[in-house]
Amino acid sequence: MGKVSIIDATDAHAAGITAIFNHAVRxxxxxxxxxxxxxxxxxxxxAARRLAGFPVLAAIDVDAPDRVLGYGSFGVFxxxxxxxxxxxxxxxxxxxxxxxxxxxAILGALMxxxxxxxxxxxxxxxxxxxxASIALHEKAxxxxxxxLKSVGRKFGKRLDLAFLVKAL
Numbered sequence: 001m002g003k004v005s006i007i008d009a010t011d012a013h014a015a016g017i018t019a020i021f022n023h024a025v026r027x028x029x030x031x032x033x034x035x036x037x038x039x040x041x042x043x044x045x046x047a048a049r050r051l052a053g054f055p056v057l058a059a060i061d062v063d064a065p066d067r068v069l070g071y072g073s074f075g076v077f078x079x080x081x082x083x084x085x086x087x088x089x090x091x092x093x094x095x096x097x098x099x100x101x102x103x104x105a106i107l108g109a110l111m112x113x114x115x116x117x118x119x120x121x122x123x124x125x126x127x128x129x130x131x132a133s134i135a136l137h138e139k140a141x142x143x144x145x146x147x148l149k150s151v152g153r154k155f156g157k158r159l160d161l162a163f164l165v166k167a168l
Contacts, residue, residue, distance in 0.1 A: 014046065034155070055074070103133075111140070
């Protein structure tokens with residue numbers, strides 16, 4: 001893998017984003033679903049995010065621009081007027097590209113976009129056993145502000161949800 005660039009994702013990146021999403025569904029507790037997605041559904045998700053004014057970013061290999069190494073987005077935290085300046089984000093990195101700073105680069109770009117949109121707070125909801133994601137967030141200045149015990153389930157296991165929050 002060569003140099004990495006963080007760009008606005010296009011439909012051309014849907015296959016790579018789908019592959020990363022489905023890997024997380026099959027193999028991790030990062031996405032609390034056991035149902036894989038399709039490129040068509042991911043393109044629809046991307047279009048809906050863009051229509052709502054939210055970014056979908058892709059980390060690509062500059063030497064192979066069709067190769068998606070990771071992606072991230074943010075959107076509405078809660079759909080009530082009092083949360084209008086708060087967004088919730090997601091960051092996912094392809095397994096072969098992990099531990100190379102790609103997640104941090106995507107998260108940094110998302111924070112810059114959120115600030116530019118006038119957002120004041122960013123929330124990450126992370127499986128509490130995902131030490132790498134928690135460390136990524138804490139390194140970026142997020143603070144663990146609470147854990148909801150046994151609110152999720154995947155692969156027959158009860159899961160705890162950690163909330164990491166950063167004032168922008």
